[in-house]
Amino acid sequence: DGGITQxxxxxxxKEGQNVTLSCEQNLNHDAMYWYRQDPGQGLRLxxxxxxxxxxxxxxxxxxxxxxxxxxxxFPLTVTSAQKNPTAFYLCASSIGVGAASTDTQYFGPGTxxxxx
Amino acid sequence: AQSVAQPEDQVNxxxxxxxxxxxxxxxSGNPYLFWYVQYPNRGLQFLLKYITGDxxxxxxxxxxxxxxxxxxxFHLKKPSALVSDSALYFCAVRDxxxxxYKYIFGTGTRLKVLA
Numbered sequence: 001d002g003g004i005t006q007x008x009x010x011x012x013x014k015e016g017q018n019v020t021l022s023c024e025q026n027l028n029h030d031a032m033y034w035y036r037q038d039p040g041q042g043l044r045l046x047x048x049x050x051x052x053x054x055x056x057x058x059x060x061x062x063x064x065x066x067x068x069x070x071x072x073x074f075p076l077t078v079t080s081a082q083k084n085p086t087a088f089y090l091c092a093s094s095i096g097v098g099a100a101s102t103d104t105q106y107f108g109p110g111t112x113x114x115x116x
Numbered sequence: 117a118q119s120v121a122q123p124e125d126q127v128n129x130x131x132x133x134x135x136x137x138x139x140x141x142x143x144s145g146n147p148y149l150f151w152y153v154q155y156p157n158r159g160l161q162f163l164l165k166y167i168t169g170d171x172x173x174x175x176x177x178x179x180x181x182x183x184x185x186x187x188x189x190f191h192l193k194k195p196s197a198l199v200s201d202s203a204l205y206f207c208a209v210r211d212x213x214x215x216x217y218k219y220i221f222g223t224g225t226r227l228k229v230l231a
Contacts, residue, residue, distance in 0.1 A: 004159075033219075040125075042206065042223040043160075048216075090159055097119065104150065104218055105208075107159035 003027045006091050006107035011113045013078070013085065021111045022044065023078045023091035030096040032074035036060060037088040046089075049074055050096070078113060086115045118211045122222035129197045137192040137225045139207030140183050148210040149190040150219070151181055153203045160206060166190060177201070197229045224226045 003026040013019045025032065029048050035043040045058030051066040063082025068074055073094075078085045089111045095103040119142045129135045141147055148167055152160040164175025173185045181192045192205060207222040 006159075034149075035221075040223060043221040045218065048218070050216070056219075088157075092160075103159075104162050104165060106162065109159045110157065112157065 004091060004093055004106055006089075006108035006111050009109065010109060010112055013113060013115050015115065016080045018077055018079050019113065021078065021089055022099075023074045023076065025072055025074075025091075025093045025106075025108075027093055027106065028071070029093035031072070031094045032068070032093075033046045033092040034058075034064075034066065034074070035090045037090055037093065037110075043090065046076065046090070055114060084115075085113055088112050093113075117173065118200040118209070118220055120207050120220050120222040121207050122205075122207055122225045124225050125223075126226045126228060128228045128230060131199055132196050135194050135197040135201070135227065135229070137205050137207075137227060138190065139190045139222060140188050141190060141207075141209045142188060143209055143211040143220075145212065147190075149181075149183065150210070151179070151190075151192050152206045152208065154206065154224075155203050163192070163205075197227075199229045199231050202227055202229045 003022050007022045033048040034046040044060050046064050047066040049055035052071050055068050065077045090102050091108040092105040094105045119178050122139045150165045151163040154160045163179050165174050166173045166183045174180045179194050204224045204226050206224050210219050
């Protein structure tokens with residue numbers, strides 16, 4: 001899982017609550033990503049950030065929010081607007097997303113979120 | 117539309133036999149292709165990637181993958197499977213969509229190596 005940490009490993013949420021998942025990297029990577037993994041659906045991109053103070057919506061951003069105030073940190077908030085948040089959440093980072101970059105994404109260990 | 121397909125949900129192979137996990141892709145331009153492995157309740161681990169050059173790419177843990185442009189495939193292979201290779205394998209492609217680059221993942225193939 002390299003230099004990317006995610007916390008907590010397991011998270012339980014009650015209906016109507018917002019929760020925040022932490023992602024920190026010490027790889028000095030510019031780009032960071034959040035994915036959601038559901039059985040049989042592979043990985044779906046929620047949000048990504050190419051540089052500090054900038055981020056873009058991915059394919060399933062509704063009900064989620066992010067911030068990128070520091071290069072090493074990219075927290076994800078799952079809001080009460082997300083109707084089906086139970087899933088495995090993966091954070092990843094890569095050197096950058098420039099045209100000349102052929103870089104690899106490196107993943108954290110994941111957070112399993114369960115709605116009670 | 118850009119896509120990655122892993123046609124098999126599960127592949128079973130006997131220990132010591134060669135294994136193949138299939139992946140086909142559809143992207144515009146030159147593809148950058150990746151294979152990752154995931155063990156239960158863990159993040160994805162990078163195995164190998166194809167950018168350019170030799171069509172046969174060697175990666176971690178004895179895995180290799182063959183890029184075939186005419187068949188738009190990037191199958192993962194290993195000459196002799198181990199029980200410890202049992203895991204979920206993802207193929208991914210990096211593609212330019214709009215003004216940015218994104219990684220598109222297949223749905224995953226579960227490899228089961230039988231002792």
